[in-house]
Structures are given as C-alpha cells and as structure tokens.
Amino acid sequence: MSVKQNVKEYKRELILEAAAKLFYEKGFQKTTIDDIGSALGVTKPFIYTYFENKYAILEQLFEQAYGELHVDLMQVLNNRKGAAKDRLQQFVTLYVAKNIEYQKFSAIMLEEEKSLSARKIGDIRRKQRDFDAKLARLIEEGVSNGEFHVGDPMIASLAISGMVRWTHRWYSPQGRLSAADLTRTMSDLALNLVGCAPA
Known part of the structure; x- marks a missing residue:
C-alpha cells in the first residue's frame, strides 16, 4: 500500500471512530454529518470525500x-x-x-x-x-x-x-x-x- 493510500485509510478510520462514538452516545438518527465533522475539526465536504452519507x-x-x-x-x-x-x-x-x-x-x-x-x-x-x-x-x-x-x-x-x-x-x-x-x-x-x- 502506497503512502497516499495509507493516509487515505487513516483518515477513513478517523471518521469511522468519531462516528461510532457519536452513534453510541447520541444514536444514529440524531447524529449528523456536521456532528461528525465537528468532532474531527473538519468540514462536511471532507467527510463526503470518503463516504457518500452517514x-x-x-x-x-x-x-x-x-x-x-x-x-x-x-x-x-x-x-x-x-x-x-x-x-x-x-x-x-x-x-x-x-x-x-x-x-x-x-x-x-x-x-x-x-x-x-x-x-x-x-x-x-x-x-x-x-x-x-x-x-x-x-x-x-x-x-x-x-x-x-x-x-x-x-x-x-x-x-x-x-x-x-x-x-x-x-x-x-x-x-x-x-x-x-x-x-x-x-x-x-x-x-x-x-x-x-x-x-
């Protein structure tokens, strides 16, 4: 796996970890893409680069x-x-x-x-x-x-x-x-x- 692919995978994992924490604490329906972005200090477009939706x-x-x-x-x-x-x-x-x-x-x-x-x-x-x-x-x-x-x-x-x-x-x-x-x-x-x- 190239360095670029490693970085991409690392960022995906960060999103998944932040989302899992929020889904666990707030529930899936009450969690928004904005919430996930805020938890990571990134914008919605950053999340959408890796995932189509929640x-x-x-x-x-x-x-x-x-x-x-x-x-x-x-x-x-x-x-x-x-x-x-x-x-x-x-x-x-x-x-x-x-x-x-x-x-x-x-x-x-x-x-x-x-x-x-x-x-x-x-x-x-x-x-x-x-x-x-x-x-x-x-x-x-x-x-x-x-x-x-x-x-x-x-x-x-x-x-x-x-x-x-x-x-x-x-x-x-x-x-x-x-x-x-x-x-x-x-x-x-x-x-x-x-x-x-x-x-």
Whole structure:
C-alpha cells in the first residue's frame, strides 16, 4: 500500500471512530454529518470525500465490527478437535471478550441494525443463521457423546448467543467483575444451560 493510500485509510478510520462514538452516545438518527465533522475539526465536504452519507458510514462500521467478530467466532465453531465442552467454553469466552472489547460497536449493531439497507440486513441475517446453526451443531455433538443434556440444541444455541450479545448493555469496567471474571462466569452459565456442570 502506497503512502497516499495509507493516509487515505487513516483518515477513513478517523471518521469511522468519531462516528461510532457519536452513534453510541447520541444514536444514529440524531447524529449528523456536521456532528461528525465537528468532532474531527473538519468540514462536511471532507467527510463526503470518503463516504457518500452517514448510512455508508454505518454500513462500514457494521462491515468491520461484525466481520471481525464473525470470522473469529466461526474459526472456533469450525474446529472439530477436542471435547465439545472445551470448545463451547472457548467459544463463549471469546464471544464475551469480543463483546467487551467492542462494547460500543456491539451496542450500535443491536440498536441501529434497523437503519441498514435491506441488502445489508439480508447479509447479516444469513451470517447469523449460519452462526446459530453451527453453534447448535456443537451442542448436538455434545448431546450425542453424552457431554451435554439438553432437549433442544437450537434453542440452547439462541439462548447462549442472546445472553452474550446483551453483555454490552450492563457490563462496566468499574463494576464488580473484571473482564476475566465475567468471561469465566458466562462460560460456566453456558455449560449449565446445556446440562453440563462446570469443572
């Protein structure tokens, strides 16, 4: 990548970071391009050089945050080696850690999905269905080999995913649990949910 391309990418990232902060604090609908420009000390034409409108900014935020999260979690779910219990713990630990790491993005993803284009929503829905199905298959595997005891692996999959996805709403670094404590607690809860006592 050339120096010019590096500079352009750096400026795009600055816009995305400023927009993410404002979308998180004010909400997408209440944030304007002027607000984003003011936060960066630049004019609207500067923003429009890199993004067509604020919807394009939102979609790029989704592409980055959801894309990275999806790739990392799918690597765990696609791994077929080791006990199902260990893989489920690894999955939940990573999922919780990523929700904490990307707390602002997680909030934006849940609150502002309705503002995306139909094409982007369709893409996200397809990825979510694939994600849920693979987590359910991991739980089914645990049921088949006697590690887990749960009647409906798909419902268990959705329950675990839902439990983790809302972490951003209530987790605070200044709270009672550290990030490491929370990941351990949540992975234990996931094991309890599938009828497997934590070690």
